[in-house]
Amino acid sequence: MHDLKAESLHAVVDMGSNGIRFSISNLAEPTARIMPTVFQDRAGISLYDAQFSTADGERGPISTTVIDQVISRLLRFKSTCEDFEVLEENIHILATEATRTAPNSKEFLDIIKQRTGWDVRLLSKAEEGRIGALGVASSFAGVQGLVMDLGGGSTQLTWMIARDGDVTTSPRGSVSFPYGAAALTRRLQDARSKGKRAEDDLITEMKDNFRNAYQSLDVPEDLEQAAQTQGGFDLYLSGGGFRGWGYLLMSRSRLTPYPIPIINGFEAVPIDFQDTATVMRTAAESEEKKIFRVSKRRTSQVPAVALLVRVLTESLPTIRSVRFCQGGVREGFLFDGLRTEIRRQDPLIVATIPYAMTSADIIYGLLRSSLPQTLSPIHSRYVPHAFSPSLLHAVSNLLFIHASVPRETRPAAGLYSTTTGVLASANSIAHKDRAIIALILSERWPGDLAPVEESFQHRLRQFVSPEEAWWSQYLGRVASLVGDVYPAGRVAPGISRIRFATTWEQVYKKKQGTTDSLCLKFTLNEDSRQTVTKEALLDRVAQIEKCGKMKNWIKAEDRIRADERHARDYGVSIEVELA
Structure with missing residues (x-):
């Protein structure tokens, strides 16, 4: 709260038909695109019902009692705006259908002006x-x-x-x-x-x-x-x-x-x-x-x-x-006032920018290079389209956010980050993106989930496709390795400790016959071998390879959609080479 700048705060009162909503939003960059809300409240006053309160059911004026209730809540919000130091020119009172068509609409608005000092902007239908x-x-x-x-x-x-x-x-x-x-x-x-x-x-x-x-x-x-x-x-x-x-x-x-x-x-x-x-x-x-x-x-x-x-x-x-x-x-009112260059920003990236380390773009490049860019030769497997550049940038921005969380609760913090955690208030994120990011971040930190958390993870895996669930597991474990190599999330200029490269190979498996295998080649920079050794990373490498074992594939019987119930288990065999 102490970082809020008065000129960036905008207060809006939405006087709707079913209720009156009060909010204060922070339009400071770099997060203006998602219009973060720093205060919100609602008064369950129906200005529509207030006009049909007579015994005969005929429409009548908004009563003095209801007007007093509205004034009381507006004055309360005015005090809140003063607490937040919202500039007077950034306070907007908007009224819609119920106020516009009320028999005593003008009288109602005049009383608001007299008792609060605020002008109400009465929106036309258009x-x-x-x-x-x-x-x-x-x-x-x-x-x-x-x-x-x-x-x-x-x-x-x-x-x-x-x-x-x-x-x-x-x-x-x-x-x-x-x-x-x-x-x-x-x-x-x-x-x-x-x-x-x-x-x-x-x-x-x-x-x-x-x-x-x-x-x-x-x-x-x-x-x-x-x-x-x-x-x-x-x-x-x-x-x-x-x-x-x-x-x-x-x-x-x-x-x-x-x-x-x-x-x-x-x-x-x-x-x-x-x-x-x-x-x-x-x-x-x-x-x-x-x-x-x-x-x-x-x-x-x-x-x-x-x-x-x-x-x-x-x-x-x-x-x-x-x-x-x-x-x-x-x-809509706030979005209308944003510059075009702000409105064109991707809300997923904007929502995660505040948590990005200085080397987030380099981390993004590493994650990107760990994903194959071509189809597999036998089964034509590929990274799902949901793993877009914006989603990978968002994951890179969030990769170190839970570093200060107690070690045993980091996987759970990552799992809940998009529903009740840091991204819960970001309204412009698709549900699938929330699910995939949560699944990746739950794998990013080594450790176990409690039974209730495992149940939530299982439901998120059911929510996305089998392909998306498996690749989330894979990428999360790669991210864990990246976190071990760069524990502070910072990459020194011109110095890269590791490089990734991926190739598809054909291998023979006893239970599968000839199948696709993804080879992740992991190269340590010569200059970094004193600080990062192969031995120190063997646990992370083993975890990446484990998700390629058939027993860890996404099970077909877990699917809930009828069109997926007869699908086969999904996964990709993984081999990691350290060079």
Whole structure:
């Protein structure tokens, strides 16, 4: 906290329909791209429900009681901003649908100004849609597909291509509908009270509106062609209503319990996303069994969200994947103010930069050279595409972060680093990247895991593909050897103690016949032989070779996905040569 600079702190109040969110973010470089949050709070004040509190159910003004509650929380946040020394010009109060459409909207905003001294920026429909879409863009390294934001009073639909810091959406912006989670709950209840015909009319209205909206968005031809080639659009979802649906899906995951309890980056296949009956049954069960991050209020809105999901399924083009994100108005507003060169940065690398040693780039080169760059000659095995340069840079940045942790807990610290550790608050990281990095770092430090930690490691291995699980084990053990050679993580200029080179070879194994073997050639620099000897590294070399033994391969019977259950065990025979 003592390193925070006042000019880099930005406070945002998001006065939404279902609640009011308060946050202070640090936009200092080099981590501005991931907009680290240094304070956050939420007031469960529904400005939408506040307008339907009368006995007749008709819309009315926000009551004096609710306004006083809002003022009280704003004044409390004002005190917090003073504690953090946030500059007045960096405090932003944003209001959306519920405030915009309130009968006493102007009076409400005037009272806030009088009692807090703050002006409220009332976002138009178009602004709310644009900023909400930017919140989605902030949540991933890149976005290409359809984007929806489900708030309490409204929902927005647009398309987006976010690449290299440039964000392009429909020239029309986002199409807004009065189908927010709270608003649609009320309309659905009213329709059902009138009978099936009224409910059918509501569904027909929604389908027509979404179909017409999609046609009006002028989806680029290349985006539609990409969707046809790939088997459908990627659908990106934000907003509290969709996040609640995502957590319900997470609780129904085939991998139980789901190992990464972070909604941003959670991905669902359409068949699960569209299984409204199962999700609604899960929500009903939550009355007796608490479901992580699903409140009673979100549970009460599940029937309406289920209706929306059903309508989307029947109205939009084919969807191939559904991706949930944390980013909303707050994140979109901050992301909108970042320079293009910052927005184009890879969030995975940015999130790990603060932990990098001065020689992280050299360490990256070593890890990279330990991975084969070609296909194996017999089984065409290769390093999975997930082991991208950005992921390897991130691993290199994190390789020494747990050096100060007690020796016996280092493997566990690495294992949990991406879920409850140093990267837990970095919202823009894909779940697969979190899993792979955790698996690598758990192998990076020698030692045992406790049974509960072994169980978590096993679930992470089930979460990724067998290939990704095995190569994570291999790279983690190579990283352990690198750590022994460079215990401080620093490489003197112009002096390299070791070099790696890899080649594929064909060997005969009794149980496998002729198969692929990866030869890792490890060369010690002549000048370093006095400080680093072969004998000192034999344990690490043995551990690398052990992961190539068939008994340590990733077992096919451990897979949870139906399409993987009949796959063969995966692994690669390893031979390490010391020169």
